[in-house]
Amino acid sequence: MANINKKSPDEIKSEILSQLKNGPKSTAEISEEIGSNWLTTEKFLNELKEAGIVFEIISTPKMKVYKSTEDLAFYSLPFSEEIRNRSCALLFAIAEEWRKKGIVPARTMLQKVAIELIEQTEGLKDIPILRFHYGQTLAVRYEPSAKCVPLNLNESQLKKLSELIKEYAGKLAIHAKSKQYQKPGMELYKEKYENLEKSFFCFNEDNFKNIEKSLLKLSIFYPVELKHSFPLFDKFIYCATILLNLKNKELKKQGFAKIRELFPLIWDAITTEYFFYDAEKFILPAKKELFFQIRDNLINLKLSSTLSLILDLESEINSINPTEIETLVDKESLEIRQLFVEGAEEG
Amino acid sequence: MNYFLDMCIIIFYASDTNDVKSIKAIKFVNNKKTDKFLLCYYVTRENMPKWIKRQNIILKIVGTKILNPSFEVEKMEGYEELFSQDIILLKKRLAQYSSSDNKPEYYLKLRKNHDLIIQKINYFITKLIDKEVIEKADPELKSALFTFIQNNSDAITLASAIQYNKEETLTIITGDKKDWNRSNIDWAFNSKPELVKKYPKIPEIKYIQDI
Numbered sequence: 439m440a441n442i443n444k445k446s447p448d449e450i451k452s453e454i455l456s457q458l459k460n461g462p463k464s465t466a467e468i469s470e471e472i473g474s475n476w477l478t479t480e481k482f483l484n485e486l487k488e489a490g491i492v493f494e495i496i497s498t499p500k501m502k503v504y505k506s507t508e509d510l511a512f513y514s515l516p517f518s519e520e521i522r523n524r525s526c527a528l529l530f531a532i533a534e535e536w537r538k539k540g541i542v543p544a545r546t547m548l549q550k551v552a553i554e555l556i557e558q559t560e561g562l563k564d565i566p567i568l569r570f571h572y573g574q575t576l577a578v579r580y581e582p583s584a585k586c587v588p589l590n591l592n593e594s595q596l597k598k599l600s601e602l603i604k605e606y607a608g609k610l611a612i613h614a615k616s617k618q619y620q621k622p623g624m625e626l627y628k629e630k631y632e633n634l635e636k637s638f639f640c641f642n643e644d645n646f647k648n649i650e651k652s653l654l655k656l657s658i659f660y661p662v663e664l665k666h667s668f669p670l671f672d673k674f675i676y677c678a679t680i681l682l683n684l685k686n687k688e689l690k691k692q693g694f695a696k697i698r699e700l701f702p703l704i705w706d707a708i709t710t711e712y713f714f715y716d717a718e719k720f721i722l723p724a725k726k727e728l729f730f731q732i733r734d735n736l737i738n739l740k741l742s743s744t745l746s747l748i749l750d751l752e753s754e755i756n757s758i759n760p761t762e763i764e765t766l767v768d769k770e771s772l773e774i775r776q777l778f779v780e781g782a783e784e785g
Numbered sequence: 786m787n788y789f790l791d792m793c794i795i796i797f798y799a800s801d802t803n804d805v806k807s808i809k810a811i812k813f814v815n816n817k818k819t820d821k822f823l824l825c826y827y828v829t830r831e832n833m834p835k836w837i838k839r840q841n842i843i844l845k846i847v848g849t850k851i852l853n854p855s856f857e858v859e860k861m862e863g864y865e866e867l868f869s870q871d872i873i874l875l876k877k878r879l880a881q882y883s884s885s886d887n888k889p890e891y892y893l894k895l896r897k898n899h900d901l902i903i904q905k906i907n908y909f910i911t912k913l914i915d916k917e918v919i920e921k922a923d924p925e926l927k928s929a930l931f932t933f934i935q936n937n938s939d940a941i942t943l944a945s946a947i948q949y950n951k952e953e954t955l956t957i958i959t960g961d962k963k964d965w966n967r968s969n970i971d972w973a974f975n976s977k978p979e980l981v982k983k984y985p986k987i988p989e990i991k992y993i994q995d996i
């Protein structure tokens with residue numbers, strides 16, 4: 439009698455995978471959903487992990503969380519099934535329309551067109567738009583081999599999509615990115631793309647000035663809500679300001695090389711935090727704890743590895759004799775510095 | 786000669802302005818040679834890091850306010866950590882911005898000058914200080930000084946100087962004639978005669994503007 443309802447290993451594995459279809463889950467959650475005990479569930483999860491079908495994203499003494507390797511959500515965030523399905527289906531619908539014109543669109547281009555379609559038509563506004571490394575994106579990536587039914591677009595949505603495809607056909611994704619960066623809320627991206635990155639490729643005095651100005655502008659555009667990355671970013675700006683004002687040209691060149699090397703790491707940390715910041719409002723309360731765990735794990739990892747590099751650079755910079763650094767001698771700068779003196783006298 | 790420095794000397798040095806205190810502080814530091822510069826731990830570990838933190842908060846608030854003029858500074862992060870004199874400084878910074886002939890460049894200049902000053906402060910502490918002294922100021926001495934100075938940071942720093950003077954004779958360098966003066970120390974000692982026995986030698990005080 440006892441063996442009548444016993445599930446085979448393949449059935450259990452299939453049930454586990456089915457559980458992970460809509461986002462990451464803890465061993466305890468899976469075990470409860472499939473009606474197997476914790477040990478059995480963990481055993482088969484390990485087998486699936488070894489086979490490269492699932493991936494452990496959180497491993498603490500109290501909790502293990504797994505995701506399917508086919509999970510399309512960025513960072514496997516626990517978005518709702520509806521968000522996942524709608525976002526994925528929209529990307530597939532756009533790709534399908536594009537292919538009808540005989541073009542296979544780049545993934546970045548697909549994301550940018552999806553954003554424009556959501557913003558410029560009715561009926562798609564429930565699909566989240568999130569800021570990420572290269573600007574705005576959906577919550578999921580496009581994977582042609584994934585199983586997904588394209589979204590049924592209505593007439594006006596199809597009309598708009600057709601216009602967008604016409605606009606972007608034959609163009610590089612950077613065209614769509616550049617257009618996106620003109621929007622309010624995208625100033626940080628715009629400054630990076632239009633000024634900083636272009637200046638990063640030249641080693642001359644004028645460019646050093648442009649880079650310094652652009653980095654300082656980034657510090658104005660830095661979003662106040664991104665609190666985790668701010669200390670790192672702030673130290674980076676400090677280091678960059680000093681290195682780009684060294685009197686010795688050779689040392690300045692070396693300093694510039696360090697800035698160029700570090701900047702992508704800083705950008706990665708900031709825009710990862712941006713993604714999580716935007717994503718948070720789309721996570722259901724029951725999944726918030728898991729979301730925060732994924733966020734903290736990932737952001738702390740990124741921040742700590744970059745912070746150690748920045749701290750080394752900062753200590754190098756703090757040892758530079760100030761006589762080797764250019765000072766500003768204009769009237770306004772003197773007035774600015776005079777206020778520091780006033781603060782010191784009172785403090 | 787052992788010079789025990791008030792925190793303001795480092796800021797005068799780092800600010801590099803046309804102000805007499807700044808000019809004299811730079812000259813004083815550049816002529817260091819075999820002299821020893823002493824700082825108390827309270828300055829290096831607590832007071833200076835807190836001062837820098839408050840300057841960072843001011844910088845951030847000014848940047849945010851310039852970008853979003855409708856933001857209320859009082860509601861911005863870190864505002865509650867500012868002292869009353871910092872709030873005056875913040876308002877002066879915003880006034881500086883409003884009267885700037887080149888508003889788009891003002892923040893860039895502020896940030897750059899801020900970073901250059903912080904670098905000089907860090908350089909000073911890591912490279913020019915010969916010894917950090919007095920882990921914890923004598924609470925009795927500090928408390929007696931506070932009664933007359935009415936400034937906690939000054940009372941701790943001055944107490945540290947008087948305390949270390951027992952181990953090595955030193956000269957205090959400050960720019961603050963109002964609080965760091967012999968009269969305040971004498972009043973403090975008169976109020977607690979046991980301090981006279983404990984600290985029979987009072988260090989000499991020199992003012993940077995008079996050097």
